[in-house]
Amino acid sequence: MTALLHRDLRLSIRAGGGFGLSLAFFLIVVVLVPFAVGPESEILARIGPGILWVAALLATLLSLDRQFALDHEDGALPLIATSPLPLEAVALAKAVAHWLTTGLPLTLAAAPLGVLLNLEGTAYGWLVLTLALGTPALSVIGTFGAALTVGLRRGGLLLSLLVLPLYVPTLIFGAEAARRGAEGMDATTPLLMLAGITAGSLALLPFAAGAVLRINLR
Numbered sequence: 001m002t003a004l005l006h007r008d009l010r011l012s013i014r015a016g017g018g019f020g021l022s023l024a025f026f027l028i029v030v031v032l033v034p035f036a037v038g039p040e041s042e043i044l045a046r047i048g049p050g051i052l053w054v055a056a057l058l059a060t061l062l063s064l065d066r067q068f069a070l071d072h073e074d075g076a077l078p079l080i081a082t083s084p085l086p087l088e089a090v091a092l093a094k095a096v097a098h099w100l101t102t103g104l105p106l107t108l109a110a111a112p113l114g115v116l117l118n119l120e121g122t123a124y125g126w127l128v129l130t131l132a133l134g135t136p137a138l139s140v141i142g143t144f145g146a147a148l149t150v151g152l153r154r155g156g157l158l159l160s161l162l163v164l165p166l167y168v169p170t171l172i173f174g175a176e177a178a179r180r181g182a183e184g185m186d187a188t189t190p191l192l193m194l195a196g197i198t199a200g201s202l203a204l205l206p207f208a209a210g211a212v213l214r215i216n217l218r
Contacts, residue, residue, distance in 0.1 A: 001089050004080070008097035011070060022059040022102045023109055029055035030113045041118040048117035049127055049178035056106045056131060057138060057171055063102055064142040064163065065149070065156040067094045068213075072150050081217050087210035095136075095143040095206070103135030119182065126181030130194060134174040137198040140205045141166045147209040150216050170197050 033051050037043055071077035080090055110131050111124045119127070145163040152158060177190035 001085060001093050004085065004090065004093045005097055008067075008094060009100060021062050023105055025062060026055050026059045026106055026109060027113065029058070030116050033117065044117045045120055045123075045182075048114060048119045049123060049130075049182055050175040051117060052110050052114060052127060053131070053134075053171055053175040053178065056103075056110065056135065057167055059106055060098075060102050060135070060138045060142060061160055061163065063098065064146050065159050067098060067143055067146040068150040069146075077150070077213075078217060081213065087213045088206045091143050091147060091209035091213065092140075092202075092206040094146075095140045098143065099136050099139040103131075103139050107131040107135055122184065123178065123182030126178045126187065129181075130174045130178045130191070133191070133198060134170050134194050137170050137194075137201040138167060140198075140201040141170075144205045144209045144212070147212040147216070150213070170194065173197065 030052065033047075034044060037047070068077060071080065081087060107128060110127050114124055114127060142159075142163055145159045145166070148162060149156075149159045173190040173194040177187045177194055180187035180190065
């Protein structure tokens, strides 16, 4: 599993579909928001956590279709399926690689980019905390969606349509926890809900993705 993880990390960096593209999209969205809603610092500070969460969510979509598509195109996926490593572990390794090349960089970049939205001082820590807690769920859910659409033509568009509704609970509780924390309110409930979504996704969706891959490879 470690070898597969290292391989996926190298492919993600070489293909250019993860690290750089997601960060560039994240930056573009954050830079454009003040032009759209105006330069008022109070408005930007109030909507900043939600905007950063939406931008991070959309940025994770950019590289999801490449998780299994590259292996399917070069014939590596059937070989991986016949290896001693179960497909559930393969799906988990893909999700971890996606988070390391997409979710983690977005989490680390959120605080510096928050300066452009004039976030309050207490908001930065909560924003990083909620993204660190929620982005693993986005990667695992996205891996499940990528397994569903592997081998399909124009699977990227279908993948977005399938995954976006599943992302909504993570977005709601993540943005709400960041907002409450930034305003000095109690954020325990949305934070626990966000942690529950991430834990449930990690526990269940790799098995669902493995089952879907078996069906698609028949």
